[in-house]
Amino acid sequence: MIAKCEKCQTAFNIEDNLIKEIGTKFRCSSCKHVFTVYPPAQPEPLPVQEQEDVVLSDNDTMTMVDFSEKAFDLLDQTGPRYIELGSIGEGGMGEVKMAKDTQLLRKVAVKKLKKEAASPATLSYFFREAQITAQLDHPNIVPLYTVKQPDHDERNVSFVMKYIKGQTLTDIINKARNIYKENPKAELPTELNLNSRLGYFLKACDGIIYSHRKEVIHRDLKPSNIMIGDYGEVYVMDWGIAKMIKEVPETLYGIQKIAARKSDMYIGGTEVGSVVGTPGYISPEQVKGLSDVGAPSDQFSLGVILYELITLKPARPGDMNKKLEWAREGEINQIVHMMPDKKIPPELKAVVKKATAVNPNNRYLSVALLAEDVRGFLRGDEVSVMPDNIPRKMWRLINKHRHVTAILVLSILLISFAITTVTLINEKDAMKAARKREKTLTHMLTKVATQAHYIDTRFIRLEDLLVNLANNAMFMIQNPAQNNEQFYWQDDFKNPKKAPADLLLSSLYKREVSIKYPVVKAAPGVKHEDIIPMMQRLAPLRHHFQKMLLDSRSNFTPISSEEAMRLLTIHGLPISWAYLGLEAGVMYSYPGKGSYPDNYDPRVRPWYKLGAKKSSVHWGNPYIDLQGLGMVLPCAMSLYDNEGRFYGVAGMDVTYSNIIHDSLTRSGAVGVVESFLLDDKGRIVVSSSQLGIDFELYSSDSALHLELFPVTEVVDKIKRKESGLVEVTRGEESRIVFFHEIQALDWYYVEEVKTEAILGADK
CATH class of the missing domain: 1.10.510.10 (Transferase(Phosphotransferase) domain 1)
Incomplete structure (x- = not known):
C-alpha cells in the first residue's frame, strides 16, 4: 500500500504483509518523523464466477483474458468497474486513490472530490480540470482515460488517469x-x-x-x-x-x-x-x-x-x-x-x-x-x-577535443624537433628528407593515437554496461517489488521437463543455452530456500542481461529480433557471459546453462576476487573459457548497497576474437606486422596474431600467464607512462613500434610496422 509521512508528506510503498492489524510504526527516511500505518480496508469480494473472469495480477506483468463468451460477460458485468485499492494522496478539495480496472485488467489512479468539498461550483471546476487534461496528449503529461460515472447514491465527479509507479x-x-x-x-x-x-x-x-x-x-x-x-x-x-x-x-x-x-x-x-x-x-x-x-x-x-x-x-x-x-x-x-x-x-x-x-x-x-x-x-x-568571450571559446573547444588537442601538440613538438635537427646539420637535402620522415611518423602517431582513443571509448562503453547491470541489480535488491518472473536452478536445466522452453543447442556456445533465462547455481552447502527471496527480487534482471550483451555491439543501429537471436546464439557479441556472484553463495549467470560442476562456488573464483570489495571496475588477466569460447578477458566490480554493505560481485567476459576484430584491426593500415594491447607493466594482454589460434590446445595455467613485450625500451617507456615510438631491428629487417596510452584501462595500444613500408627509400 502507499503511505505518507504525516509531517513532510513523503510517500512510501510499503508491503502489506509488514503492516499489523493493530498498526505498525515507521520512521520517515526524509524527516525522521515516526508515524503509525494501519492496514487498508479490504473491498467486498466479487462473486466467485466474476473473480475467475477478471482476476488481476498484483504485480506489473500483463494479465490476459480469453476473448470468448466470458469476455462478453465481463463487458456486461453489473458490478463496479473500478475497485479501490488504497489512497495515493489528497489535497484540500480532492483525493487520489489507486484502483483496479476490472475490464482492462490494469491499475489506474482515480481522482475525485472529497464529499465535504463537493458543490456545484467545485464540481464544475473539477470537471474543467478533466477537460483540460484530456486534451493535452503528450508523452510528458499524465494521460487521462475517462470521466467516471458517479455511483447511484452520490453526486460527485471523478476521473480515471494513468497510474504512475x-x-x-x-x-x-x-x-x-x-x-x-x-x-x-x-x-x-x-x-x-x-x-x-x-x-x-x-x-x-x-x-x-x-x-x-x-x-x-x-x-x-x-x-x-x-x-x-x-x-x-x-x-x-x-x-x-x-x-x-x-x-x-x-x-x-x-x-x-x-x-x-x-x-x-x-x-x-x-x-x-x-x-x-x-x-x-x-x-x-x-x-x-x-x-x-x-x-x-x-x-x-x-x-x-x-x-x-x-x-x-x-x-x-x-x-x-x-x-x-x-x-x-x-x-x-x-x-x-x-x-x-x-x-x-x-x-x-x-x-x-x-x-x-x-x-x-x-x-x-x-x-x-x-x-x-x-x-x-x-x-x-x-x-x-x-555568450563566451574569445579565451572561453578557445578553452571550450580544447576541452571538447582533448585527444585531438593532445595529438596536435605532440605533432607540433615532433615537427619542431625535426626542424631543429635539420637546421643543425644545415644540409638542404637532409632537411627535406627529415621533414618527410617526421611528417610520416607524425601521421602514423596520429593514426595510432586515434585508434587508442577508439579502443578507450569501446572499453568505457563495456564498463558502463557492467556498471548499469550492477546498479539495476542493487536497485532490485534494495527496492523489492512483487513480480511473477520465473527463474531456473541449474538442476532445472538438466531436466527436460523443468528446463526453460527456449533451451536449445547453440553453435556459438557449443552447448544448450537459454537466451531468455539465466541460470541460478547455489554454492555447496547453500540451501535453495534461503536464497529464493533474493532470487525472486533479481528475476526481472534477465531482461537487463540480454540487453547488456546486445548493447555491447560497436554500433547502435536497430536490429530485428531474428538478427538479435543470431548474434546471441551463432555469431557472438563482444560480451559473451554476464553474471552476478553474491556473498550469500549463489551464482546468477547469463546465458543460462546447466554445465557448472556441483562443487562450483562463485566466491572462490578468480573473477570474484578480482572485483570483491573494491571501489571501481577492474579488468583481469585473460583466461581460457571452459565453456568453449576460447580466450576471454574478465571484468568485475563490487555490489554495495546505499549503506556501503558489500553484497557480491558483478562480472562479464569479453571474447578475444571480438577484441581483435574490433580493436586490433585498423582500417587502412599499411605495413603493420602485428598489433597489441599491453598492460601498464608492458605485458601482452592480447595480440592480433592470436586470432584463429585453437586455445583448447593450451592449458588454462599457461593461458593466464602474460608474456612481457620483447622490446625493452618500449616496456620502460610504458612504465613511465609515456607514448611515442621506438625503432628496432628484427633479424635484418628494420621496424618501428608505435605505442599510445588507453586512459580508461591504463593500458597501451601498440603497432609494430615495417619501416620500409611507411618510409621507403628515405628511411
Missing part, C-alpha cells in the same frame, strides 16, 4: 540532499546526479512547451507535481488550477469563491487565501492576482524548480507568510549549493536568473528557449544568456 522530483531532490548530509564527499548514483536531474527537468519542459502551444498554462508547477516513472519517464501532474490563456474570467467557474471559502483547507497546498498557486514557486504577477498571467509565469516556476535541482535547497525558505513575501517581490535565494564546497556552473546560474526575472518581459521568450539553453549546457556548448 515511481517518485516525484521532490523525492529525487530529497534523496540527493540526504546523501550529501550523510557524506559530503559522496558521489551521487547515476539517477540522482546533476545530468540526470537536468534530464528530468528537460522532459518536464517538453510537456509545458506542448501545453503552452495548446494555450494552456499550468500555474502550479513544483517538484511534487512532476513524477518520475521507474523507467525514467517524466509526467507533469495536477492540472487542477490550469487555465486557458484565452478563456473567460475565472470568476465564472467559481475559483475565487472556492479560494475564499476553502482557504483553511489549502495551508501548504495549492491555494493560500485568494492566491492561486504554491507560494514557494509562483511568479510575482501570479501572487499579485494580475489578469494577464500567462506562459512567462510557468517559466518563472520552472526557473525556481531548476534552482532547487542545481542547489538541492529551497529557493524560498521560511514559513508560508515568508514565502508569500518573497513571491510578491519575485525574489529567490542566492544561487549557492547546499554544500558550500560544491560550485554551481555559471551558465546554470545565468539560466536561472533569466527565467526568474521579476519583469516577465526580461525572461526567455518561451520555455523552449529556456530548455534549449539547458540542453546546450549539457552538450558543453555556450548558452544564450552567457
Whole structure:
C-alpha cells in the first residue's frame, strides 16, 4: 500500500504483509518523523464466477483474458468497474486513490472530490480540470482515460488517469540532499546526479512547451507535481488550477469563491487565501492576482524548480507568510549549493536568473528557449544568456577535443624537433628528407593515437554496461517489488521437463543455452530456500542481461529480433557471459546453462576476487573459457548497497576474437606486422596474431600467464607512462613500434610496422 509521512508528506510503498492489524510504526527516511500505518480496508469480494473472469495480477506483468463468451460477460458485468485499492494522496478539495480496472485488467489512479468539498461550483471546476487534461496528449503529461460515472447514491465527479509507479522530483531532490548530509564527499548514483536531474527537468519542459502551444498554462508547477516513472519517464501532474490563456474570467467557474471559502483547507497546498498557486514557486504577477498571467509565469516556476535541482535547497525558505513575501517581490535565494564546497556552473546560474526575472518581459521568450539553453549546457556548448568571450571559446573547444588537442601538440613538438635537427646539420637535402620522415611518423602517431582513443571509448562503453547491470541489480535488491518472473536452478536445466522452453543447442556456445533465462547455481552447502527471496527480487534482471550483451555491439543501429537471436546464439557479441556472484553463495549467470560442476562456488573464483570489495571496475588477466569460447578477458566490480554493505560481485567476459576484430584491426593500415594491447607493466594482454589460434590446445595455467613485450625500451617507456615510438631491428629487417596510452584501462595500444613500408627509400 502507499503511505505518507504525516509531517513532510513523503510517500512510501510499503508491503502489506509488514503492516499489523493493530498498526505498525515507521520512521520517515526524509524527516525522521515516526508515524503509525494501519492496514487498508479490504473491498467486498466479487462473486466467485466474476473473480475467475477478471482476476488481476498484483504485480506489473500483463494479465490476459480469453476473448470468448466470458469476455462478453465481463463487458456486461453489473458490478463496479473500478475497485479501490488504497489512497495515493489528497489535497484540500480532492483525493487520489489507486484502483483496479476490472475490464482492462490494469491499475489506474482515480481522482475525485472529497464529499465535504463537493458543490456545484467545485464540481464544475473539477470537471474543467478533466477537460483540460484530456486534451493535452503528450508523452510528458499524465494521460487521462475517462470521466467516471458517479455511483447511484452520490453526486460527485471523478476521473480515471494513468497510474504512475515511481517518485516525484521532490523525492529525487530529497534523496540527493540526504546523501550529501550523510557524506559530503559522496558521489551521487547515476539517477540522482546533476545530468540526470537536468534530464528530468528537460522532459518536464517538453510537456509545458506542448501545453503552452495548446494555450494552456499550468500555474502550479513544483517538484511534487512532476513524477518520475521507474523507467525514467517524466509526467507533469495536477492540472487542477490550469487555465486557458484565452478563456473567460475565472470568476465564472467559481475559483475565487472556492479560494475564499476553502482557504483553511489549502495551508501548504495549492491555494493560500485568494492566491492561486504554491507560494514557494509562483511568479510575482501570479501572487499579485494580475489578469494577464500567462506562459512567462510557468517559466518563472520552472526557473525556481531548476534552482532547487542545481542547489538541492529551497529557493524560498521560511514559513508560508515568508514565502508569500518573497513571491510578491519575485525574489529567490542566492544561487549557492547546499554544500558550500560544491560550485554551481555559471551558465546554470545565468539560466536561472533569466527565467526568474521579476519583469516577465526580461525572461526567455518561451520555455523552449529556456530548455534549449539547458540542453546546450549539457552538450558543453555556450548558452544564450552567457555568450563566451574569445579565451572561453578557445578553452571550450580544447576541452571538447582533448585527444585531438593532445595529438596536435605532440605533432607540433615532433615537427619542431625535426626542424631543429635539420637546421643543425644545415644540409638542404637532409632537411627535406627529415621533414618527410617526421611528417610520416607524425601521421602514423596520429593514426595510432586515434585508434587508442577508439579502443578507450569501446572499453568505457563495456564498463558502463557492467556498471548499469550492477546498479539495476542493487536497485532490485534494495527496492523489492512483487513480480511473477520465473527463474531456473541449474538442476532445472538438466531436466527436460523443468528446463526453460527456449533451451536449445547453440553453435556459438557449443552447448544448450537459454537466451531468455539465466541460470541460478547455489554454492555447496547453500540451501535453495534461503536464497529464493533474493532470487525472486533479481528475476526481472534477465531482461537487463540480454540487453547488456546486445548493447555491447560497436554500433547502435536497430536490429530485428531474428538478427538479435543470431548474434546471441551463432555469431557472438563482444560480451559473451554476464553474471552476478553474491556473498550469500549463489551464482546468477547469463546465458543460462546447466554445465557448472556441483562443487562450483562463485566466491572462490578468480573473477570474484578480482572485483570483491573494491571501489571501481577492474579488468583481469585473460583466461581460457571452459565453456568453449576460447580466450576471454574478465571484468568485475563490487555490489554495495546505499549503506556501503558489500553484497557480491558483478562480472562479464569479453571474447578475444571480438577484441581483435574490433580493436586490433585498423582500417587502412599499411605495413603493420602485428598489433597489441599491453598492460601498464608492458605485458601482452592480447595480440592480433592470436586470432584463429585453437586455445583448447593450451592449458588454462599457461593461458593466464602474460608474456612481457620483447622490446625493452618500449616496456620502460610504458612504465613511465609515456607514448611515442621506438625503432628496432628484427633479424635484418628494420621496424618501428608505435605505442599510445588507453586512459580508461591504463593500458597501451601498440603497432609494430615495417619501416620500409611507411618510409621507403628515405628511411
